[in-house]
Amino acid sequence: MTAPAAPAGVPAGRPADAPAGSKAPASSEASPAVAGRWAMAMRAFQFWLVNYRRTWRGTMYTSVLSPVLYLGAMGLGLGSLVDKHHSASLGGVSYLAFLAPGLLAAAGMQTAMNESTYPVLASVKWLKTYQAAAATPLRPADLFRGHVLFTTMRLFMNSLIFLVIMAAFGAVRSAWVVAAVPVVVLTGLAFAAPIDAYAVTREKDQGFAVLFRFGMIPMFLFSGTFFPITQLPAWIRPLAYITPLWHGVALCRELSLGTAGLWSSLGHLGYLAAITLIGLAAGVRTYQRRLYV
Amino acid sequence: MSELSEHLRALPLRILPPQLLAARGRLLGGRGSGYLIERHARAYRHAWLILVSGFFEPLFYLLSIGIGIGVLVGKVTGPGGHLVGFTSFVAPALLATSSMNGAVFDSTLNVFFRLKYAKLYDAALATPMRSGDVALGEIGWALIRGGLYAVAFMVVMLAMGLVHSAWAVFAIPTALLIGFAFAGAGMAATTFIRSWLDFEFVTLATLPMFLFSTTFYPLSVYPRPIQYVVDCTPLYQGIALLRGLTLGYVGPGLLWHVLYLAIMGMAGLAIAGRRISRLLLR
């Protein structure tokens, strides 16, 4: 997809009301206002970045304190009860070591869902910053990718912080855990891309409450974060297997415990990548449809 | 409640022409808060799924613990030193937490949104409604909604065999008391909030309480000094009360928790009542 040709300063894709005598350049290369796909997305990304500079301190509380609180309360506190009970289904590891990588992946889902719901609706509906940006050479697809890039950055930062805290709690069993960071990013994107695509079509935020309560919370609770899904009734297990979170949790856990196998890892990654790509394709369409009415 | 509403409206009776007094009685007979509740009930008719979904959150937690974590933990030491099933132990705590979260959400985020963005109170205050009516109406709505969830949750607990005592009939009024305490405090907190960023502090208060106020394991897991800290948190009062009632360990000691929550709610309401006019009438 190449940018439609347009003279500098005139929004792409619109009839150019250029002064008489001037001709539109034949290729987008001639104009500094229009650039390649990812260069354009970077401009949209910068918008989020500038905003984030004002608010990052507040988000740090959540990024740092949530892992500390959850690992402390559930990993250590509840873990002391679980470990006393010696359940065989944990495969002989402490509850802390079992739980921590699961929480790591779940935190990625949470970051992704927070970023891809209300901020997107606010941009398109409440603040209309998307409409403002769409009046520049940026195209809807650039805005979409820009936001996905920003979400990627947030996922990367948060998972790195989580990993450090996890290590400080002594919850890590293998150096392979470093590879869990990109896995969490991908897990998050498997949520962010499709939900971004959905959120931009909304007029009201009511759907989000349903998405959180019937999507995020059940996944958080039943996709293997807190207990092995083998404990679920057999008929409901397939439902857990198709959630992106389970693939993220399973792979992060195997990496953290040092039990990851090549083929199963590739399987998890492939599944998450497929959902992300579908979400990316959908978002380009829904952004286009919403912003170019 | 009605005494409080009088206090909140805080308008001394004056000598007025009789027809005006009649108008005042007809218009403002303490029902202003009721009209706001009526408004919320109507608004949620268009968003009933959200109302219903609020019930599922604690239910999902309960199921997750029943099916999953409960199996990993087995039995724990409940009140009075007796062993109880993990799910029976956690269920009342989840009810207390859900009462807290619902009340806090309604009295902070929702109120702030209605104040700054929906301009709901600007419209209401162009009528005979008072700022006190608005505050009471919001708390009243939070309690009604919380009460509905509490009833539903208790029905599920009964069905899952997690209620072990007839004292549990007091669980619903207790859940309302917890809601009142947190809605009062939340409303007071909202009068201090300047922007959305401040809501981080609300989460900063509720999340640690949820995780550490003996929700998932008994107080005895902690070292002594931390036990004292946990003992002082408001959510712990609610959890101790509901756990005692549903497991059947009831003693006069529980009244301290009742007193704590009642004072907390009244104090919050008093602060909110004093400050809410400043917020609404600039």
Next chain:
Amino acid sequence: MPDADILIAARGLTKRFGDFTAVDGIDFELRRGEAFGFLGPNGAGKSSTMRMIGCVSPPSGGELSILGLNPVLDGPAIRARLGVCPQDDTLDVELTVRENLLIYGRYFGLPRRVIAERTARLLDFVQLTERADDQVDPLSGGMKRRLTIARSLINEPEILILDEPTTGLDPQARHVVWDRLFRLKQQGVTLILTTHYMDEAEQLCDRLVVMDRGKIAAEGSPRQLIEAYSTPEVLELRFHVSDHEQAAEKVANAPSERMEVLADRILLYVIDGDAALAAVRALGLEPLTSLVRRSTLEDVFLRLTGRRLEDG
């Protein structure tokens, strides 16, 4: 014994926000049955005055009596008898059109039956009967404003307060709103409104005050104000941008009561516009365009403040 027909009386009314004085000691009276306007640019203190009258903003100084009552002590009792149409629509977007009137009426303590009967009448009046069961959000700006007006009438108020009733509406929607307000006026409803459109003030107000920087600059009917502060006719001249200043110096030699040099035009205040134009041409000047028109409140405002209404 105060005059029973004086519904609102203000003396030395002041509103301060910290160091900023929004309303600076104004005096005015509103009589029963009249349409009274506050004309002034944005930031003149009109909305602050309206909020004080609406009893949602305690005055910082001076006296204010509404319907014989004190707004600080008797706010709810006064508000029960007022209709308020605020500058920004405060409609409830979570409710339908009909429910907006229902809930608002309930805030006044009206029984549902009474509200239902009035709702039918009011929706008909503001031409929204067909949208009665629609959500509010998709309505056009003009429809929302009309709904707000209907809502402000649900309690059959003695005074209707309108803060910038047509700001932000397109010309057609403005005329529909004016038409409805004009009908209300004819039905004898007392109106008090703010505006920064001189045509709105001329159309709707029996009497108005010109407000600027928190103070009242003049008071009277539109006709009185024009007679007192302007001439019957105005000659507007436009020259090429590069000649503008030079031309202005020369035009000053033509006979006129007063001359205003704006950024894009020169205004000559005269008795006879055509004669003045002939005099300008006699000076050897040929404007790009010329226009002879009657004086408006805009001219009054320019005379009183040295600024145009839109300048703020």
